Amino acid sequence: MTPHLTPDRQLSKEPIFSIEFFPPKSENAAQQLLATAKELQSYRPDFASITYGAGGSTRSRTLKYAKCLHEDFGFKVMPHLTCVGHSRDELREIIREFKDSGLNQIMALRGDPPQGETDFKPHPDGLSYANELVRLIREVHPDCSIGVAGYPEKHPEAVSSDVDLLNLKRKVDAGSDFITTQLFFDNRIYFDFVERCQHAGIQIPILPGLLCITSGDQVRRFCALCETDIPAELEAQLADAGDDKQKVEALGAEWILRQARELLEKGAPGIHLYILNKSGPAVTVLNGLKKAGFYKA
Numbered sequence: 001m002t003p004h005l006t007p008d009r010q011l012s013k014e015p016i017f018s019i020e021f022f023p024p025k026s027e028n029a030a031q032q033l034l035a036t037a038k039e040l041q042s043y044r045p046d047f048a049s050i051t052y053g054a055g056g057s058t059r060s061r062t063l064k065y066a067k068c069l070h071e072d073f074g075f076k077v078m079p080h081l082t083c084v085g086h087s088r089d090e091l092r093e094i095i096r097e098f099k100d101s102g103l104n105q106i107m108a109l110r111g112d113p114p115q116g117e118t119d120f121k122p123h124p125d126g127l128s129y130a131n132e133l134v135r136l137i138r139e140v141h142p143d144c145s146i147g148v149a150g151y152p153e154k155h156p157e158a159v160s161s162d163v164d165l166l167n168l169k170r171k172v173d174a175g176s177d178f179i180t181t182q183l184f185f186d187n188r189i190y191f192d193f194v195e196r197c198q199h200a201g202i203q204i205p206i207l208p209g210l211l212c213i214t215s216g217d218q219v220r221r222f223c224a225l226c227e228t229d230i231p232a233e234l235e236a237q238l239a240d241a242g243d244d245k246q247k248v249e250a251l252g253a254e255w256i257l258r259q260a261r262e263l264l265e266k267g268a269p270g271i272h273l274y275i276l277n278k279s280g281p282a283v284t285v286l287n288g289l290k291k292a293g294f295y296k297a
């Protein structure tokens with residue numbers, strides 16, 4: 001099963017378009033998520049994913065907002081699930097909860113180490129790698145569409161790109177349906193990755209993940225963490241814009257619109273936007289893609 005395409009999009013063979021939320025921690029942040037969901041509803045994303053942070057509180061928050069986006073806004077929702085801090089039995093229970101809530105897509109991740117820790121430590125009765133989680137989801141929720149993460153610039157912990165690719169292949173062989181990539185700002189990196197995946201026998205869709213930039217410091221911090229390169233041209237634009245939030249958001253949206261246009265022109269199956277619960281950049285990108293003829297008005 002490929003990622004869920006809305007039926008009319010499938011008929012018209014339009015590329016996939018999906019958005020990613022994170023579960024809000026405050027009332028203000030919750031209002032922002034709701035306003036963004038409302039604003040993006042009319043763009044009919046094929047699915048909306050929602051992240052899963054480390055620890056117990058996120059379990060209920062991810063499920064709460066997954067249900068809200070599904071039931072109140074009609075999105076097909078793909079909750080993330082990570083192995084962090086959970087036993088196998090707990091993971092089975094969460095997968096069943098997703099299933100019982102009508103959620104039929106899951107992003108299967110190992111997960112980041114909790115804040116303040118540098119190494120991932122598996123739960124004593126838990127799972128160590130995402131390929132094991134893919135297998136567990138297949139057992140508990142056989143008809144689920146399963147997404148996994150791919151790293152065009154290599155996962156920071158992997159000793160080499162080749163080893164990382166073999167590990168991606170394990171996730172594919174365990175039964176995943178599609179790959180969403182880690183964010184990147186240089187399309188050549190994506191196209192090279194797709195080619196390497198093809199050589200490794202990976203045939204499922206590879207959906208490029210693009211980050212909606214909202215602040216220079218935030219993007220630098222996050223890119224340092226996941227070892228994503230910021231091209232010199234983008235860095236120069238960010239430096240030039242400094243703390244001018246409007247300028248940063250505009251140049252960021254323009255950058256990913258340009259990326260998205262080229263990705264789609266050259267055959268990417270669609271785009272996945274890391275929107276950070278904000279609608280502005282996504283609207284700019286989607287309107288730009290409509291204007292370029294990739295989506296119907």
Ligand SMILES: NC(=O)C1=CN([C@@H]2O[C@H](COP(=O)(O)OP(=O)(O)OC[C@H]3O[C@@H](n4cnc5c(N)ncnc54)[C@H](O)[C@@H]3O)[C@@H](O)[C@H]2O)C=CC1
Nearest residue numbers: 051052108109110111112129130149155157158163164167
């Ligand atoms: N929450 C989100 O939206 C996203 C989170 N991430 C984060 O990225 C990190 C990695 O997650 P995943 O990609 O799901 O992890 P993963 O389990 O696929 O890979 C983690 C590391 O272990 C290696 N590895 C994988 N399977 C292995 C195996 N069977 N034997 C030996 N080594 C293996 C990989 O090469 C990689 O270096 C997490 O920190 C995850 O939360 C990544 C993308 C999206």
Ligand SMILES: Nc1nc(=O)c2c([nH]1)NC[C@@H]1CN(c3ccc(C(=O)N[C@@H](CCC(=O)O)C(=O)O)cc3)CN21
Nearest residue numbers: 051112181182183209211214218219221222226274276
């Ligand atoms: N290793 C890893 N962990 C993740 O959770 C993750 C990825 N990679 N890659 C794909 C998406 C992108 N995600 C992101 C990307 C950026 C921020 C970020 O910049 N956060 C801001 C605060 C955002 C806000 O409130 O506006 C920060 O300053 O950390 C967070 C999650 C979550 N995902």
